[in-house]
Amino acid sequence: MSNIYKALQERILVLDGAMGTMLQAYKFTEEDFRGERFKDYPTPLQGNNDLLSITQPEAIKTIHGKYFEAGADIIETNTFSGTTIAMADYQMEDLVYELNYQSAKIAKEVADEFTAKEPHKPRFVAGSIGPTNRTASMSPDVNDPGYRAVTFDELRIAYKQQTEALIDGGADLLLVETVFDTLNAKAALFAIEQVKEERNIDIPVMLSGTITDASGRTLSGQTAEAFLISVSHIPLLSVGFNCALGANLLQPHLEAIANKTDYAISAHPNAGLPNAFGEYDETAEEMGEQIEEYLKKNLINIIGGCCGTSPEHIREIAKIASKYKPRKADALNSVESAN
DSSP states (O other): OHHHHHHHHHSOEEBOOOHHHHHHTTTOOHHHHHTTTTTTOSSOOTTOGGGHHHHSHHHHHHHHHHHHHTTOSEEEOSOTTOSHHHHGGGTOGGGHHHHHHHHHHHHHHHHHHHHHHOTTSOOEEEEEEOOOSOOSSSOSOTTOTTOOSSOHHHHHHHHHHHHHHHHHHTOSEEEEEEESOHHHHHHHHHHHHHHHHHHTOOOOEEEEEOOOSTTOBOTTSOBHHHHHHHHTTSOOSEEEEEEEEEHHHHHHHHHHHHTSOSSEEEEEEESSOOOTTSOOOOOHHHHHHHHHHHHHTTOOSEEOOOTTOOHHHHHHHHHHHTTSOOOOOHHHHHHHHHO
C-alpha cells in the first residue's frame, strides 16, 4: 500500500470520472437491474446502481477499464450508496456486504490487469464510501430542529460494515466522499480507524467534502478551512473536494486549504453546473482548461471528475496533469519513510 505514497511523490495521480454518467448510457431497465436473481424482489430496483455490480458486472468492469485506458491511476468502486442506511430504500440492507465485496473485487481485477500490462504505472482501487441519505447534524423536520433521522452510532456501524467488505474485496485505499455533513464523515472515519485497529492493518484514506453552493460552505455550514481543521486529527492520505461545483467554482476552496495542510489535496469537480434538464454540457477541453489553473497554482496531488464526466474528460485531464509536478505534501514523505 506504500506504493500509492511513492506514486504521489512522483506525479499527479488521476482519479476516474462519473460511474452514474456512464451507466446512464446503458439505459438499463427495471428487468436489467433485477437480473435473474432478483426478478421477484418485492420493491422497485431501477436506480440502485450499486446492485449492478451483482446483476450487470460486465458493464461495471467495462466502465472501470475505460477509465484506466483514459489514463486514470485510481478507480472508485461502485459503492457510493453501499451502506445499510442507503440500501434501506430498496429493502436490501442484508446485501450490503456482498455489494461492497463484489464491487471491490471487480475493480481490483481490472486494476490488476492494467498494472500487469504497465508495471511502471501501478493502478489503485479506492473503496467509495458515500455520505448516506441522512444527516447527523441537522434535522430533516423544520418544525423539530432537535430531531435527527440517524445517530452517530448507527452511521458508525453502517460504515464499519461497508469498510470491512471493501477491504475484503481488495480495495487499496478508502475514499470517504461527497461529504455534506462532517459529522457523518467523522462516523465513517471513526469506523475505519476501528477496522484498522481490529485487523492491525494500515490502509490509506482519502476524504473529500462537497461545497454545496455559492455560499462556499458544506451543507452543515462549514467553510473549506473549517472542514479541513475539523478532520485533521485523523491520519489521511488526502483531503479535498468533489461534486456540486464545476472546476472553476471549486478553485477558491482548494486555494483556501492548499497552504494549510501537509496532506495531499484531491479534487474531482463536476463537468460544470447542470443545465435545465440536469445534464452536464462542459466538454473535456473546457474542463481541462479550468483544471490546468489548479496545476499552474500548485494546488493538488490527485485530480479526477465527478458528475457529468466521462473517459473523454479523464483523458484530457490526464494529458494536462502529466505536464506538471505534484504539490509537495510533507505527510506523504513521513509515511513513505516510515514504510
